[in-house]
Amino acid sequence: MRRADLTEFEIEDQGFKLRIRRNGDERPVVTSSNTPPPFAVSAPEPTPQAAPPPVVFPTARNTVALPEAGVSYIKSPMVGTFYRAAAPENPSFVNVGDVVTETSVVCIIEAMKVMNDIQAEARGTILEALVENGKSVEYGQPLFKIKTA
């Protein structure tokens, strides 16, 4: 999986996080991704509240991760490659609608050739899977959105 490229870092949930990308011959372009914060763009997400303390480069933290009642995220505790199942032919550990407990394994993250079981660490119902199978994830990246029990 070393061949995964940073350009694959985009996640389906367009509104979730933003990141800045720079190609060799371009000025910064804002693309959707889950890594670092882009420049001062007006972020395309619902932020009708009072402005947070001034930040120059909006980030997930200050633009999107607004607390939603009863909703939380299972986040990646490491940097690596995300797998929804133990093997390609196996079913996913969890699917939308599944109920999980703190110790439910929700995915595997491969880091340094080691397969790490990732537990939910919360009780609730899976609302959405935020990362595609086989994609790279970074520390703190939301993996699943859950409705907490």
Place this chain on the structure above:
Amino acid sequence: MRRADLTEFEIEDQGFKLRIRRNGDERPVVTSSNTPPPFAVSAPEPTPQAAPPPVVFPTARNTVALPEAGVSYIKSPMVGTFYRAAAPENPSFVNVGDVVTETSVVCIIEAMKVMNDIQAEARGTILEALVENGKSVEYGQPLFKIKTA
């Protein structure tokens, strides 16, 4: 009068304006004067109103020249040396308490060896003379505070 030095630019009304001075071997020091704005100091003047649009270097305009009902300033229309009288032995053109009209000569400013009569350009009563006789003045510098009629 070429010998007047910039260090003499301070005016009596300490609270009126501030300026930054730099000597050859010092970091900026804030002194009272009527010329340019100092660094972001909390200016020692009455500004209890809502903050004006952000400025980095507070100036007379944004910190002090708040409209006071019935009070205005006679300002210098040029750069030069300020004289309160036509000659050292003569009385001052105006003194505190004097009533002036638009065309009253209130002082002389010498610029490029020429003595320029300065008119009040307002009607009212002299409340205060802001510049000492023989001192240098710059463009826009308040010379007299008047109570407008």
Place this chain on the structure above:
Amino acid sequence: MFGKILIANRGEIALRIIRACKELGIRTVAVYSEADEQSLHVQLADGAICIGPAPSTESYLRADRIISAAEIADVDAIHPGYGFLSEDADFAEQCERCGIKFIGPTSATIRDMGDKARARDMAKAAGVPIVPGSDGPIEDPNEALEVAKQIGFPVIIKAVSGGGGRGMRLAHNPVSFAREFGSAKIEAEKAFGDGSVYIEKYIEEPRHIEFQILGDTHGNIIHLGERDCSVQRRHQKVIEEAPSPIMTDDLRKRMGDAAIKIARAVGYVNAGTIENLVDKHGNFYFIEMNTRIQVEHAVTEEAVGIDLVKEQIRIAAGHPITIKQEDVKFIRHAIEVRICAENPARNFAPSPGRVNLYYPPGGHGVRVDSHVYGEYVIPPYYDSMISKVITFGATRELALDRMSRALGEYLIGGIETNIAFTRAIIRDHEFIKGGATTKFIEDFFSRTPKELFSSPPSHSDGK
């Protein structure tokens, strides 16, 4: 040496002069308009005097107020920078009369060289090639047409009092000539109060190559090599570099000798620039002399390693130039980009306003001359140039790579700038191979999608 200098300018060049003075231990006095209270030249000078309201006609162009300020501040000299009063012979003369040293050539030299036709005559008399053209101003349309035919079309009609590209018209044939000649005269009369025009040969694939001159009061005159300023938009320089990618040792020798000949002919003192056009065959033609420090002086400073503004001050103080011509060498390649608050995607409309994000490039081989800081408000009253980025390195390739990365990391938010536009030029194949003539930008602009030149949204939105 001088004890105190007044700087009769604003923006980056005022800071540039303050820096030179500080390094020389000279005290500085800034003058400023009411619009510039928040400007750094006011903050960083040892003293500052307000000389008028925002419009430059009421402040930076007011010779009387500047001289008054010089008198009350008791300065020994005035540095005029570039623009404003820097090439105003009357101002220089007033300084001379008041016993304040004007840091530049004598008022007589400024006057001589300010008259473009007279300057050409002097160059011609000194044996320096000039662009073939009418012998001075020409009044009669028929006589003018005859001259144009003699020179051979296409020709350019230029205002005697013009400069910087203003008051110039091109004619390709006798018919267009008749029309353009009349228009040029009317335009010149309107713009400069002087309808005199002259006619010149149109140069094929011209490059703008200028030579930096230094002359002292002891009769020493040297040149510091060339700057290639071919990348211009509407006759305004955008990118300058030294050495010129098309220069040869032989051509440099001949052009340098010619530059010194002209400077010697007018007894030139202080820093000046001999501007030339070089055609595709390597022929060069003197076009005019600038009697001030140029915007692009930093290119020479980095390429040859000499501080030009300090030299100006030393020369004005009567010191002899200690640099020998044979010791002047290009020790590296240097290139400058002028950063302007303007929107290339909207016909370069000026874009003044508050800068809400500011990070200038840094690191090895990068010099920035700018008066901008975060939260600075760029006033709408003055030139749109807000910064100069100069990069340098052992080779042209390195200097260009460095410029590309420097512009790539230059972050300016809240206003539009030409950073993306100029970076696209730096990365352009034609420019990289050294092929840019004075037509480059026109051509580049027409063949490049405009989206490339607009700042990314991130750079223009508020925070």
Place this chain on the structure above:
Amino acid sequence: MFGKILIANRGEIALRIIRACKELGIRTVAVYSEADEQSLHVQLADGAICIGPAPSTESYLRADRIISAAEIADVDAIHPGYGFLSEDADFAEQCERCGIKFIGPTSATIRDMGDKARARDMAKAAGVPIVPGSDGPIEDPNEALEVAKQIGFPVIIKAVSGGGGRGMRLAHNPVSFAREFGSAKIEAEKAFGDGSVYIEKYIEEPRHIEFQILGDTHGNIIHLGERDCSVQRRHQKVIEEAPSPIMTDDLRKRMGDAAIKIARAVGYVNAGTIENLVDKHGNFYFIEMNTRIQVEHAVTEEAVGIDLVKEQIRIAAGHPITIKQEDVKFIRHAIEVRICAENPARNFAPSPGRVNLYYPPGGHGVRVDSHVYGEYVIPPYYDSMISKVITFGATRELALDRMSRALGEYLIGGIETNIAFTRAIIRDHEFIKGGATTKFIEDFFSRTPKELFSSPPSHSDGK
């Protein structure tokens, strides 16, 4: 050449490496902690990966996460910068095992040189003078006292695993020795998990003079002259310059030869630094080797005109060094001041927080390496160094004058900095005459009124 490099660092050095990569056409991947989302290395790299929360033990010191990031980003090499994992032999070894090029020496070299006693032995074996002292770590207090007497008091007791001044104790006589020896061992055990200490001769009026080394995989090793880093506070360098004001051609030749001998003895590859003390008689003693790029590398870059970070990358990619020893020359004097977010008037207490006014110095002869911009919040988790100012010029005097003016125009609001403090040093008579030893700051601090070091109120208040 590499296609993509991961930068395992933050702050100015991460930017420094990104700049080198961009100029070489190499793509970059930043790693960052959650506290550094707003940091420019994240913004200016081609990609960036969050590796953990704010504390460096959970992010920048996490080798596993950095290697994972390198793997998913598919980089060819990792540049460790300075600090963090740059001298961690295990990390370098992991990189080696994973087939990711560690831009630095081999893990074996890092391990050898990281053991200060072993490094001394190697230098000694190579015939390079070392500070007289115990032959390696010494356990027994009585044996230690004998050695101390042999060497002659005063002596210094140093932790084998220490460095940067941590774990060092001075003893002036047998009585204090007995006390300090015990304390040093306990302290070393606590701080480094290794109580081994050794004993050294105390050097009179020592200057810290280090030599920059470059070695390639083809057996070429050169040195790029010295840096004088005598101005230190608690063994942390504050001001560095090159050349050293006390250097002679003869001493440089001998010290340079010695540095190369050591590098050759360990088969050194990539950039490294041989640190020496030079006593008042001009005797020099090897003290340790740093197996990474140094904070102060920019001093050498400006003084000799060589881009060290690019050389590091080229060497790591297997390219031979193309610079010949005889071509390395000091082409100018360069000096660096480390700007820290700290309050000199309050015992240099760190001063993190929001920068509400920021204007870095610019112009001719000034280089700034910094990741700060207006409104940047300096996080409290990392080193307080926020910027490096490097000035250079034909002479030391010019470089110092330029530093004085550069620091004078460096505007940082909202936090406290050491700008006024360091500017006072630059203008100090003793420093100017080149007399600074490693005791300079202690002495300077005691004889100078503290008011001089505090920022003017204008620089610390909010806007």
